[in-house]
Amino acid sequence: MSAVIGALPSPRVGRARPRPRATLVLAIGILAIALAWAFVPGLFTAHDPLAGVAAEALQPPSPAHPFGTDATGRDLLARVVFGAGNSLAGAALAVLVGLIAGTAIGVLAGSSGGFVEEALMRVVDVLLAIPGLLLALSVIVLLGFGVTNAAIAVGITSIAVFARLARSQVVRVRRTDYVEAAFGSGGTFLAVLRRHVLPNSLGAVVALAALQFGSAILQISTLGFLGYGAPPPIPEWGLLIAESRDYVATAWWLTTLPGLVVAAVVLAANRIAAAIRESSA
Amino acid sequence: MTEPLLTIDDLAVSYRARRERRTALEGLSLELGRGEVLALVGESGSGKSTTAQSIVGLLPEGGRIDRGSIALRLAGGPIDLARLEGRALEDIRGRRVALVPQDPGTSLNPVQTIGASVAAPLRIHRWGRPEAIRRRVVELLDRVGLDDPERRARQHPHELSGGMRQRALIAAAIALEPELIIADEPTSALDVTVQRRILDLLDDLRGELGSSVLLITHDLAVAAERADAIAVLRGGRLEEAGPTRAVLEQPASRYTATLLADAPALADESPRAPRPPAEPFVVVERLAHEYGRGADAHRAVDDVGFGIERGTTHALVGESGSGKTTIGRAVAGFHAPSAGGIRIGDRDVVAARRDRSLRRVVQLVSQNPFASLDPRRTVAQSIGEPLQNLGAPDGRRLDRRELASRVSAAIAHVALPPDAGDRLPRELSGGQRQRVAIARALIIEPAVVVLDEAVSALDVTVQAQILALLERLQGELGLTYLFITHDLAVVRRIADTVTVLRQGRAVETGTAEQVLLRPRHGYTRALLDAVPSPDWLRTSSAAGIDPTPLEVA
Structure with missing residues (x-):
């Protein structure tokens, strides 16, 4: 109570704040729609994402084709809707790979300390030193092309970030009085780790996972754009944009509309990550 | 009589807390x-x-001033x-x-x-x-x-x-x-x-x-x-x-x-009377501890020794940097001293430091009741943890029901409300949290409890309640306390014997009566002098009703 006087210089009284909830609700809504596209794409479009009608090629957005059509007359909205499954599943897999491997490394390093910690964290430093895209491409070259392999490659690039965050959280929690008290209560290393260290350190890691979900969508799209992801004609968001780049000047909707969808989903994931971080802090 | 410099009249202040406004001041009037x-x-x-x-x-x-005036003349x-x-x-x-x-x-x-x-x-x-x-x-x-x-x-x-x-x-x-x-x-x-x-x-x-x-x-x-x-x-x-x-x-x-x-400093009570000497139960011998190595080494504790008899309270007194916490943590087995020995009964604490069974013998209650409880675990989970880890005091593993009944007994023992078990630490006051920490330390029925500034962060009324609780538990369970504090007034209330520390060295060791009433060392006297107390209280007791240590100091 009396400690606040020096710390709070703000003399202003009762400042009105914007409502942060509205943007969070919007973000959850966007992500929910994207997930619905992934699971039941048939509900959102009557068109076939693969079969085109040549007569309707390169039509601008219209009531019949809200996102327009591409060079082979396929409905773009249908391709975006059906592409959600590939892109989101890939992002989820990528996050899962990074989350599980990175957290395991980070928790092991943070909780064991000493030589093990040094060794693991230097490996992580090496991972961090390699540019993400280069690392992902190298992994794909080793594993072969395809949606799943692209996702695994993206996941591997995020291991280092997860490992560093998990380690810093574990180290922070390990220094707290309550962890010492838990050892003082006769707790074994594993019991203390399970009961106190993990529950108190993983909140920030979960927030990072949501953040990484957004960037994984971007990275997978990048790989798709470069031709290392899903092979055509499978609809995938990055590939959709890549295929349309020849028509940027003549058919703006082919790149712009899928690009906006990707941007909206990524921003929504970031907003949700921020909310998780706030509530776990 | 001139006008006062400052007149506060009927001041009311409230803070916004989630939905409603919480009143912080209600109709305060003051003059200075x-x-x-x-x-x-x-x-x-x-x-x-x-x-x-x-x-x-x-x-x-x-925060908002709802009404009232603050006149500065x-x-x-x-x-x-x-x-x-x-x-x-x-x-x-x-x-x-x-x-x-x-x-x-x-x-x-x-x-x-x-x-x-x-x-x-x-x-x-x-x-x-x-x-x-x-x-x-x-x-x-x-x-x-x-x-x-x-x-x-x-x-x-x-x-x-x-x-x-x-x-x-x-x-x-x-x-x-x-x-x-x-x-x-x-x-x-x-x-x-x-x-x-x-x-x-x-x-x-x-x-x-x-x-x-x-x-x-x-x-x-x-x-x-x-x-x-x-x-x-x-x-x-x-x-x-x-x-x-x-x-x-x-x-x-x-x-x-x-x-x-x-308020311990104003209380007119004498230190605990010395007991007939007996075999010490906790023995600290020639304890030394250094932080850092080589030229940077800092000697936090230097050749400190004392003994504590079973069922008594020994106070370690000193200012910041005196090494009192370092000694307390070594006695509780939290770190190994650089040199010297610590025995509790016939156990060598330094050697058995990593032995979990040592936790049945000695427990630590730390200074900060806000930090020593896991914010995500309920009071009952925190209190029951030593039993989960170590089993019952006799070594048996406990089933769920017995664990719950022992935890609720412990909650009652430290005078927490019965429904406190389901709450999280943040829903408790500072004094209640410290009760939880004490209950957790005592549930395993240790022989020795190290209390590191266990009441320093608490308000005086709460402090008095916790001290009374500690005294009651000592009487009931025959506990031996190592009580670490900077506050001499608290020492007078609770200690049988005292060691005064200064920069890692023991300047004076003795019974509470001797150290507080007849200090031999200049530093002890300086500490006693520094305990705030009004002159008139000193003179009124000097007038001869009840001699207090303050008067002697």
Whole structure:
């Protein structure tokens, strides 16, 4: 109570704040729609994402084709809707790979300390030193092309970030009085780790996972754009944009509309990550 | 009789808390005369700091003055600080009303020199040319008793001790010779001997400048010693106010009487009588501990030894940096000392440090009740944890039902409400959390409990309750306590034997009666002298009713 006087210089009284909830609700809504596209794409479009009608090629957005059509007359909205499954599943897999491997490394390093910690964290430093895209491409070259392999490659690039965050959280929690008290209560290393260290350190890691979900969508799209992801004609968001780049000047909707969808989903994931971080802090 | 400098009339302040507004002050009225010291006394949450913040217009975000007035009578006529805003308020702040903050550790900008920090109010109020300000800063630093003020002005906060930083903050506060100095717990973060010197300095400056001082403190003894008048706050309301002596000798409210009875420094009780000597149960021999290695090594504990008999309390007393916590943690088996031995009964603590069965023998209750409980686990989970880890005191594994019944017995034992088990630490008060920590330490029925400043962070009434609880449990369970504290008044209440530490060395060891009443070492005497207590209390007891250790000290 009396400690606040020096710390709070703000003399202003009762400042009105914007409502942060509205943007969070919007973000959850966007992500929910994207997930619905992934699971039941048939509900959102009557068109076939693969079969085109040549007569309707390169039509601008219209009531019949809200996102327009591409060079082979396929409905773009249908391709975006059906592409959600590939892109989101890939992002989820990528996050899962990074989350599980990175957290395991980070928790092991943070909780064991000493030589093990040094060794693991230097490996992580090496991972961090390699540019993400280069690392992902190298992994794909080793594993072969395809949606799943692209996702695994993206996941591997995020291991280092997860490992560093998990380690810093574990180290922070390990220094707290309550962890010492838990050892003082006769707790074994594993019991203390399970009961106190993990529950108190993983909140920030979960927030990072949501953040990484957004960037994984971007990275997978990048790989798709470069031709290392899903092979055509499978609809995938990055590939959709890549295929349309020849028509940027003549058919703006082919790149712009899928690009906006990707941007909206990524921003929504970031907003949700921020909310998780706030509530776990 | 001149008009008072400051008159607070029917002040009400509330804070926004989630949906509703929480009242922090409700109809507070106070008067502070010119050149006087008014002590604002109360426990945490009583509204002391809110009062100070209202006066200087620094209420935290969400705080609002709902009604009432704060009249400051200056030469140019009275000003209502409650209505003042913007420039007009800034003009008053620092120039007419200055604040000495609570924590000298965090109140100075770490990247600014001391000189720049002290010069800030002079610069803001355009006191003079840079050259004149520089001279004035050195003069001020000299006035607050910092040695070599020219050099101090060039130093950064981390190069100064806590007491020196507080002096620098006082220098900044008096820079413009304000009419009113608000000192918000100015010495709570400092050692007792430093506290005494800082309070002396504030007294001197008040006499010299003729300023009035609003002294905010949780420590009734400080208020009793230093203030002309006392106002007791409780839950945002004024319990009572009046001249210091009248309030303390004939408290009008029962709450004040409770506060007085619970303040260990004011209590007229003798130390525990010495017991016939017996075989010590806990033995610490030639203990030494060094932090760092080689040339950087810092000897935190140097050749300390003492013994504790079974069922008694041994107090380790010392100021910050005296090594008391290092010793306590070594006794509890939390780290190995660099040299020396620790035995509990026939167990070698140093050798068995990593042995989990040692936890059945010795438990530690740490200083901070807010940090020592896992925020995500309920009270029952925290208290039951030692049983889960180690089984029952006799070594059996417990089933769920038995665990639950033992936990609820432990909750009852430390006088927590029965439904406390399902709550999370953040839903408990500081005193309740410390009860949880004590229950967790005791559920395994250890023979020895190390209490590291276990009551220091608590309000006096809560402190008195916890001390009573510890005494009761000692009687019931025959516990042996190693009680670490900086507060000699608490030692008098609870200790059988005492070791006084200074910079890692034991300067004096003996029974509480001997150390507190007939100290042999100069440092012990200095510590005892520094315990605040009003002169009239000392003289009244010297007049011959009941000799107290304070009188002897």
